[in-house]
Amino acid sequence: MIRLAKISHTLTRIYLDQWDLSGMLNAGGLTVKPETPVVTCLSDVGPRRVQGNYDHDANVGGFFDALDGTLGLTNIDAALNALKDDGSIAHYLTQVPALGAGLVAYDQLVVCAGEPRKWGTGQAIMLDASFVGSNGVARGNVLRTATITGTGDGAGVEQVATTAGQIYAVVFRVLSGTFDTFGLKIQDSDDDAATDAYADVTGLTATFADDDTPAVARVTTALATKLWKRVVVSAFTGTSAVILVTAGVIAGT
Amino acid sequence: MSKIAARNLDVTVNSVALEGFIDSYDLNIKPETPVVTTFADAGPRRVQGNYDWDQQFGGSADFASGQSDASIFALVAAGLVAQTIEPTGSAAGADTPTYTGSALLSNYGLKWGIGQGAKYSASMVGGSALTRNVA
Numbered sequence: 001m002i003r004l005a006k007i008s009h010t011l012t013r014i015y016l017d018q019w020d021l022s023g024m025l026n027a028g029g030l031t032v033k034p035e036t037p038v039v040t041c042l043s044d045v046g047p048r049r050v051q052g053n054y055d056h057d058a059n060v061g062g063f064f065d066a067l068d069g070t071l072g073l074t075n076i077d078a079a080l081n082a083l084k085d086d087g088s089i090a091h092y093l094t095q096v097p098a099l100g101a102g103l104v105a106y107d108q109l110v111v112c113a114g115e116p117r118k119w120g121t122g123q124a125i126m127l128d129a130s131f132v133g134s135n136g137v138a139r140g141n142v143l144r145t146a147t148i149t150g151t152g153d154g155a156g157v158e159q160v161a162t163t164a165g166q167i168y169a170v171v172f173r174v175l176s177g178t179f180d181t182f183g184l185k186i187q188d189s190d191d192d193a194a195t196d197a198y199a200d201v202t203g204l205t206a207t208f209a210d211d212d213t214p215a216v217a218r219v220t221t222a223l224a225t226k227l228w229k230r231v232v233v234s235a236f237t238g239t240s241a242v243i244l245v246t247a248g249v250i251a252g253t
Numbered sequence: 254m255s256k257i258a259a260r261n262l263d264v265t266v267n268s269v270a271l272e273g274f275i276d277s278y279d280l281n282i283k284p285e286t287p288v289v290t291t292f293a294d295a296g297p298r299r300v301q302g303n304y305d306w307d308q309q310f311g312g313s314a315d316f317a318s319g320q321s322d323a324s325i326f327a328l329v330a331a332g333l334v335a336q337t338i339e340p341t342g343s344a345a346g347a348d349t350p351t352y353t354g355s356a357l358l359s360n361y362g363l364k365w366g367i368g369q370g371a372k373y374s375a376s377m378v379g380g381s382a383l384t385r386n387v388a
Binding site for chain 2: 012026027028029030031032033034036040044045046047048049050051054061095097098103104106139251252
């Protein structure tokens with residue numbers, strides 16, 4: 001497992017729902033803003049505050065691209081344009097500072113708040129998008145990024161053990177591939193199977209069929225989960241599929 | 254020690270030393286100064302009330318376990334956390350003051366762009382008295 005500290009942009013990846021926008025973006029970021037209401041009283045010296053809920057947002061920027069994507073909306077202009085009047089459905093925005101199994105991933109549920117397009121002399125046409133949070137944000141990990149060709153177990157990733165009530169969210173993505181159907185599921189273990197064998201986590205599964213590519217599925221559980229998680233491919237039929245699975249605990253749960 | 258270089262700064266938040274991944278740090282202390290000017294006054298009149306304080310800092314984001322990203326994101330729902338600011342990098346003394354207090358995370362942002370390292374910025378607002386220590 002690679003542990004990255006300070007990083008450059010070369011491995012940064014940004015995904016919006018089932019679309020990998022990394023090849024069209026040159027900037028990204030997110031902000032988390034806890035509520036900090038003032039509760040200072042007359043007799044206090046200095047301020048007094050309490051911490052409440054939080055808000056979050058994200059901004060991405062890149063280059064306008066209207067190459068005909070038709071099915072799958074593979075160009076950024078079509079992808080973002082589809083968001084402007086979709087009834088405020090919450091979308092899955094994942095930003096990965098450096099793509100690699102076990103590395104940090106931010107998963108947000110967001111609503112598109114704006115997508116200006118800009119053009120000027122001497123410049124490429126730019127396309128930016130801003131998103132505002134709707135539901136929580138999770139600072140988690142990339143559980144698996146791989147091209148799969150059959151059933152099998154992925155490597156374990158050490159995360160955090162959750163208690164009952166904390167919401168553990170998993171985002172399954174299939175980015176491309178030639179396949180009939182396959183399933184993904186999450187298993188957990190106390191110690192990466194050193195003494196505690198991996199077992200399925202109830203409810204953390206997804207199934208993809210051949211006409212779903214690219215596709216995304218998000219599942220959550222409020223059951224307690226163990227420290228180590230891994231992604232297991234089940235019932236694979238086909239040639240191959242490129243998958244990305246990210247997961248983490250929703251902040252504040 | 255009088256005037257000093259900024260590199261001497263040590264900042265500890267929630268028992269985590271942050272100076273290894275801060276490249277800018279601002280501490281702001283803002284006394285209340287309500288206006289009490291009346292008709293007969295020439296020029297303003299003010300009184301001093303309580304005060305507020307906040308801080309902003311940022312630097313290169315470090316995603317390794319226990320470093321900046323993990324430490325600061327953990328403050329999103331952590332409530333008040335203790336912090337110590339040592340402008341000279343030394344413990345409190347007559348010529349090496351330190352500032353201590355408790356604060357809340359009010360903003361945490363991450364940014365990445367072509368040609369740059371991943372950067373973070375954070376803001377924290379005071380939730381207690383801020384004490385300047387000289388011993």
